[in-house]
Structure formats: structure tokens, C-alpha cells
Amino acid sequence: AQKVTQAQTEISVVEKEDVTLDCVYETRDTTYYLFWYKQPPSGELVFLIRRNSFDEQNEISGRYSWNFQKSTSSFNFTITASQVVDSAVYFCALSEAGRGSWGKLQFGAGTQVVVTP
Amino acid sequence: KAGVTQTPRYLIKTRGQQVTLSCSPISGHRSVSWYQQTPGQGLQFLFEYFSETQRNKGNFPGRFSGRQFSNSRSEMNVSTLELGDSALYLCASSRDSYNSPLHFGNGTRLTVT
Numbered sequence: 001a002q003k004v005t006q007a008q009t010e011i012s013v014v015e016k017e018d019v020t021l022d023c024v025y026e027t028r029d030t031t032y033y034l035f036w037y038k039q040p041p042s043g044e045l046v047f048l049i050r051r052n053s054f055d056e057q058n059e060i061s062g063r064y065s066w067n068f069q070k071s072t073s074s075f076n077f078t079i080t081a082s083q084v085v086d087s088a089v090y091f092c093a094l095s096e097a098g099r100g101s102w103g104k105l106q107f108g109a110g111t112q113v114v115v116t117p
Numbered sequence: 118k119a120g121v122t123q124t125p126r127y128l129i130k131t132r133g134q135q136v137t138l139s140c141s142p143i144s145g146h147r148s149v150s151w152y153q154q155t156p157g158q159g160l161q162f163l164f165e166y167f168s169e170t171q172r173n174k175g176n177f178p179g180r181f182s183g184r185q186f187s188n189s190r191s192e193m194n195v196s197t198l199e200l201g202d203s204a205l206y207l208c209a210s211s212r213d214s215y216n217s218p219l220h221f222g223n224g225t226r227l228t229v230t
Contacts, residue, residue: 035218043205045221091160102211103150103165103219104173110159 002027004094006108013115019079021111023092026073029053033095034068034075035105040088048090051075082115089113119143121222123208129228135196138225142189142210148172149191150219151183154205163206166191195227203229 003026013019025034036048049061051068059066063083067076079086089112093105122141130136142149151163162175166185183193189210195202205226209219 037221042223043207043226044223045207045209045219047218047220050218101165101173102217103148103167103209104162104175105150105152105160105219106162107160 002029002094002096002106004092004106004108006092006111008111009109010112010114013082013113015084015115015117016081019082019086019113019115021077021079021090021092021113023075023077023108024073025075025092025094027094029096035093035095036066036075036077037091037093037107038088039091039110045091049077079113082113084115084117087113087115121208121210121220123206123222123225125225126223127226127228129230130198131230132198132200134198135194136198136227137192137194138206138208138227140191140193140208140210140222142191142208143220146210146212146217146220147189148211149185149189150209150211151191151193152207152209153177154207154224155203160207163193198229200229203227 005024032053034051037045039045063080065078089110091110092108096104124139148167150165154160164183165173169185180196185191205224207221207224209221211217211219
């Protein structure tokens with residue numbers, strides 16, 4: 001069975017500090033996809049980044065970066081120079097897309113990020 | 118380009134009633150999925166539809182059902198509502214391909230009293 005663990009329940013930082021969110025996953029599939037979504041108070045889940053199991057290259061996109069390590073089954077996400085607008089709940093998710101099911105995601109419990117001025 | 122649209126945004130129902138929620142996917146998206154979000158259980162997958170066929174189903178009782186129409190719009194129905202069905206119901210759509218992540222709507226907040 002697939003499982004996603006986000007051990008951090010809440011992280012509070014002061015604006016301009018960096019925030020790193022941890023995500024550990026479990027799957028027996030050799031082909032899978034990992035995602036990070038953001039959920040602001042409005043409720044909509046906003047897609048941030050995606051990584052597939054064949055590509056361990058870590059990237060930076062604006063203030064976002066991610067560290068994917070298959071050896072430790074981790075997919076950590078970093079927000080650099082945080083801003084108040086980054087305050088939201090962040091979810092890590094695992095897809096069974098390797099089985100042809102693009103719409104089924106296994107979500108972690110989420111990490112509440114609070115950025116204060 | 119319009120996003121995923123869910124109606125209604127808020128709904129209050131009484132135990133034992135039934136409810137129908139609607140979802141209009143992004144134009145061109147043929148896959149629609151539904152999720153339930155509660156404080157206790159988090160985000161849980163309900164079901165997934167593609168080309169009017171249910172492709173996948175989560176671990177929910179038969180009171181939860183859905184369907185997809187030829188224009189890709191989808192509805193989900195919950196019969197004989199229970200207090201525990203109070204939740205935010207999120208719909209998501211995608212192009213159903215490697216390059217298409219799920220795009221979510223704002224959700225329907227259902228309260229069962």
C-alpha cells in the first residue's frame with residue numbers, strides 16, 4: 001500500500017527565512033510521481049511541483065526548490081525567503097500514475113506554514 | 118482559461134437526506150477525480166472518472182456515488198447523509214497524461230446537521 005508521511009504538523013517562521021518541508025513516501029511501484037500542493041485559506045489546492053520516479057535531478061523554480069532522493073524515499077520542498085503570502089497548508093502527494101491512474105493521489109497529512117512579518 | 122468549477126460552494130443538509138455536488142472540469146480535460154477532506158482523515162480519494170467510466174474508487178461506502186457526462190462534467194451523490202459526511206469535497210481534473218497534474222476546484226463545503 002502507498003503511504004505519504006509529513007511529520008511536521010506546523011512550521012512558524014519570520015518573513016524572509018527559508019522553510020523546508022519534509023516528505024517521506026512508501027510505494028512498491030517502480031514508476032510513480034510525486035507532487036507538492038499548497039492549500040491557502042480559500043480551500044483550493046494549488047499545484048506547485050511534480051517529479052517522476054526516473055528523474056532525481058533537483059531543481060529550483062523561483063523561490064521553490066525540491067530535493068528528491070529515492071534512496072531514502074524522501075521528497076523535500078523548500079521555500080526560500082518566505083513571504084506572508086506563503087502561509088498555507090502544504091501537501092505532499094504520491095500518484096499511482098504508473099498504473100495508468102492519473103487521478104488518484106495519496107496525500108500526506110499536510111504541514112501548516114505560518115509566516116509572520 | 119477557466120479553472121475547475123464546483124457548485125454549490127456551501128451546502129447544509131440534514132441527516133438522512135441526499136445531496137448532489139457538481140463539477141465542471143477545465144476545458145479539454147477528460148479525467149475528473151473527487152476527494153473528501155476532513156480534519157480527522159485528511160484528504161481521501163473518492164473516485165476517478167475518464168470518458169464517462171469510473172476508473173478507480175476509494176474506500177468509501179456505497180452511499181457515495183458519482184458519474185461523468187459526455188462533456189466531461191461530473192456529479193457526485195451522497196445518499197442517506199450522516200454527520201460524518203460533513204467535509205470539504207474537492208473535484209480535480211486533468212488531461213490524463215504525464216504532463217498534466219491534477220487541477221483542483223475551490224470545493225463544496227458540506228455540513229450535515
